[in-house]
Amino acid sequence: xxxxxxxxxxxxxxxxxxxxxxxxxxxxxxxxxxxxxxxxxxxxxxxxxxxxxxxxxxxxxxxxxxxxxxxxxxxxxxxxxxxxxxxxxxxxxxxxxxxxxxxxxxxxxxxxxxxxxxxxxxxxxxxxxxxxxxxxxxxxxxxxxxxxxxxxxxxxxxxxxxxxxxxxxxxxxxxxxxxxxxxxxxxxxxxxxxxxxxxxxxxxxxxxxxxxxxxxxxxxxxxxxxxxxxxxxxxxxxxxxxxxxxxxxxxxxxxxxxxxxxxxxxxxxxxxxxxxxxxxxxxxxxxxxxxxxxxx
Numbered sequence: 584x585x586x587x588x589x590x591x592x593x594x595x596x597x598x599x600x601x602x603x604x605x606x607x608x609x610x611x612x613x614x615x616x617x618x619x620x621x622x623x624x625x626x627x628x629x630x631x632x633x634x635x636x637x638x639x640x641x642x643x644x645x646x647x648x649x650x651x652x653x654x655x656x657x658x659x660x661x662x663x664x665x666x667x668x669x670x671x672x673x674x675x676x677x678x679x680x681x682x683x684x685x686x687x688x689x690x691x692x693x694x695x696x697x698x699x700x701x702x703x704x705x706x707x708x709x710x711x712x713x714x715x716x717x718x719x720x721x722x723x724x725x726x727x728x729x730x731x732x733x734x735x736x737x738x739x740x741x742x743x744x745x746x747x748x749x750x751x752x753x754x755x756x757x758x759x760x761x762x763x764x765x766x767x768x769x770x771x772x773x774x775x776x777x778x779x780x781x782x783x784x785x786x787x788x789x790x791x792x793x794x795x796x797x798x799x800x801x802x803x804x805x806x807x808x809x810x811x812x813x814x815x816x817x818x819x820x821x822x823x824x825x826x827x828x829x830x831x832x833x834x835x836x837x838x839x840x841x842x843x844x845x846x847x848x849x850x851x852x853x854x855x856x857x858x859x860x861x862x863x864x865x866x867x868x869x870x871x872x873x874x875x876x877x878x879x
Contacts, residue, residue: 606740611829614666621674621682621691624650625766628791628853629694629819638856644672653853654692657711662839675765677745680704683822687774690823694785696747696816701708708821708834712846715786716751717801719774719793725813726781731808732756738780743770747817748783751810756839771796783810785817787850791857 612618624643630652633640640651649670662669674682675828679691683705694714697707718735720726729735736756742748744763752760761779764770770782771792781802784792789801800853803809823830841849 585810593765597790601686612665612667612833616665617667617668617670618658618662618690619670619672619688621693622650622654622658622671622687623676623679623693624671624673625768626652626694627767627795627857628652628787628850629654631857633858637665641669641671646673651710651856653849654694656849656853657763657837657841658692661834664837665833676743680822683824688826690821690834692821694787694819695819695822696736697820698747698813700817704825705822706825706827706831708823708831709838710815710820711819711838711841712787712819712850713814714788714817714819715803716748716783716812717786717789717803718781718783719771719801720781721774721787721798722800723798724780727802729802731804732810733808735781739778739779739873740783741770741779742772742783743767747812748785751783751812754810771799774799791854795858 622630624630631649632643632648633651634648636642636649637650639656639659640649641655642648650673655671658669658671661667672682672688674688674691674693676693679693679695680701683691684687691707694712695701696714697710701707715835718726718729718732718740719727726735726738732755735758737759738755739759739761740752740755741761741763742752744765746763749763752758763774764773765786767788770779770784773779774782775796775798786801786803793799793801821834823834
């Protein structure tokens with residue numbers, strides 16, 4: 584009898600432990616969970632730093648400043664959906680993927696493209712924005728009339744360090760490749776001052792920067808005349824640790840509620856809220872300026 588009781592107790596303990604483990608698995612991201620998100624905080628219109636919480640800006644952890652923009656609003660949507668707390672951690676571009684791999688942050692929401700190299704280290708959510716690939720130049724530059732990357736032969740060109748854009752510089756014939764710069768603002772200043780002839784960036788960043796820098800414009804290339812780059816690398820998604828299917832499914836569920844029109848509406852708002860914008864809709868994105876990318 585004692586042996587049967589002991590066996591029964593052991594079985595109950597095993598079942599109880601299993602239930603506790605199952606419950607722990609189910610509650611990996613319960614209500615009140617603090618989602619730690621890495622963000623650059625210096626790449627308008629996706630995320631820029633400001634001194635107050637206007638336009639639904641969010642505090643930057645460890646500082647007295649806030650970050651605002653498209654990526655911020657997406658992070659807020661995700662956390663509101665699941666009743667999570669949001670912690671945004673300002674992170675340099677080269678620290679984002681390592682931060683996810685190490686577990687320092689749960690994910691990055693900072694307009695990161697999906698590349699084969701990154702997929703070796705992390706998993707990605709579905710796409711939440713599609714970005715074209717353009718070149719920013721001065722309006723009075725001869726390169727402003729360029730129609731292909733061949734027209735930039737011999738030009739001084741660079742882009743952001745540790746970005747999907749840097750390898751593209753080498754596709755320009757006889758290019759004078761300049762050292763990469765860390766922040767978008769530095770790049771726009773470099774073009775405006777004539778230090779470089781052109782910079783490579785995304786369509787959205789170009790529209791944002793040219794709104795704030797009236798001497799600049801951007802060159803869009805017809806298909807076959809631009810850079811050879813995978814579409815997925817131009818599409819922003821959220822990187823998270825490999826095998827974290829629960830977080831991926833939760834992020835994907837929120838992203839799926841943003842159809843193309845909703846994305847454009849959010850981006851229009853971001854462009855018109857960014858620093859130095861005049862608040863008008865004149866430069867806002869329109870549907871024919873970016874492709875509708877599905878997540879099939």
